[in-house]
Amino acid sequence: MRAQVGIIGAGPAGLMLALLLRRRGIDAVIVENRSRSYVEQRVRAGLLEQWVSDLLVETGVGARLTREAMFHDGIHLAFGGKSHHVDFRKLTGKGVTVYGQQEVVKDLIARLTDDGVPILFEVEDVAVHDLDGDMPRISFRKNGEPGEIACDFIGGCDGFHGVCRPSIPAGLLTTYEREYPFGWLGILTESPPPADELIYAYHERGFALYSMRSATVSRLYVQVDHGEEVERWSDARVWEELHLRLGGVRSLAEGRVLQKSITPMRSFVTEPMRHGRLFLAGDSAHIVPPTGAKGLNLAVADVVVLARAITAFYTAGRSDLLDAYSATCLDRIWKGQRFSWWMTQMLHRFPDGSAFDRRRQLAELAYVTSSTAAATTLAENYAGLPMTW
Ligand code: RFL
Ligand code: PHB
Secondary structure, three states: OEOOEEEEOOOHHHHHHHHHHHHOOOOEEEEOOOOHHHHHHOOOOOEEEHHHHHHHHHOOOOHHHHHHOEEEOEEEEEEOOEEEEEEHHHHHOOOEEEOOHHHHHHHHHHHHHHOOOOEEOOEEEEEEEOOOOOOOEEEEEEOOEEEEEEOOEEEEOOOOOOOHHHHOOHHHOEEEEEEEEEEEEEEEEEOOOOOOOOEEEOOOOOOEEEEEOOOOOEEEEEEEEOOOOHHHOOHHHHHHHHHHHOOOOOOOOOOEEEEEEEEEEEEEEEEOOEEOOEEEOHHHOEEOOHHHOOHHHHHHHHHHHHHHHHHHHHHHOOOHHHHHHHHHHHHHHHHHHHHHHHHHHHHOOOOOOOHHHHHHHHHHHHHHOOOHHHHHHHHHHHHOOOOOO
16 A cells, blocks of 8 residues: 555544645555454543644534533632632633543544545554655554555554554653552543532542543542552442542532543653654653643644644645654643643642642642632643644
């Protein structure tokens, strides 16, 4: 097969990259090692910065989002038995959109399929070749048969555990990493959320987050120990912690648990995000802890930059935007890293944290919820920093 751009990974980054290129008349092929139903069911992020939901609408994949998403003006921060509202709309003029990542993925796959963009699901043994030349290749096996895509560029959109980043000689990359001594246990439940907007709760037993997917489906998380096994958390135990950590600020309705999983927490950045004709985008190049709700939004920001750079190459023969790709993305990524780390350190219980640390966290929360300047800092980062490029 021949394509202008070969994309590895049908997550939000790979799918959105294909759509943006398609709209500029550039053809792409996506290879994905999972099945279509697996990627459409994978429960992950839920929070879109306003410019991301605007972009989905502008690019013609926002019809269902406009009908079904929930549009929020802010979040609640709960601590010390009280709930405090941070009003993003009032502070920054922006809101956020609650719409499951798997819904974004479904909408993108439906559109790309309608437009005839090939997405090869359930491919095996994906590998990249000739990254230093003008015509890199992607090889794979599908239904046991070997296949190959020759292209001008490769979009490495295959997530944190993909093959693209490890294909770059390790000596050429610098990685920055922090592991946190805890994870999040998340459940999806058939129960109404406890409030109209998300509640981020600081509690002496650990952090909890009360998010949602609709008026009748909640997405709830509790901080658990690093390396914790999901089998040790019965539904009853999860509900007990969720009730306790809400600290009496709202009542919490229980419902059938539809999904339960544990996510480790990590901050990770690799630089540069390019090697020859291979461009890393999204989780393949960087990971944030989910406390700031930034991962999916940063992935979309990367591919907006990449699609623009590839378009400039084909339409104007320019390679300066491709050369600037990594630095352009990293500017936003590091701000997202900083914010995600800041939210994480403010809201979680650290196993080695002292009484001093806990008093400091409470002082920080009190400051953020009482000072307009501090609340604005949170609001402008959470709702999404301006797209300056
Ligand atoms: P993805 O979504 O991991 O997609 C990568 C795709 O590549 C495929 N793949 C391969 N394909 C072919 N060959 C190979 N060798 C391959 N290896 C992998 C995979 O199957 C997959 O389909 O990465 P992408 O596109 O960069 O998107 C990133 C986001 O998924 C991620 O950043 C977010 O989910 C992070 N995140 C959140 N982000 C937000 O912006 N807001 C949130 O509220 C939010 N909450 C979350 C989150 C992530 C979470 N977990 C489970 C990690 C909450 C959680 C619990
Ligand atoms: C979610 O709804 O899954 C969600 C929301 C906000 C976060 C993380 C996850 O910070």
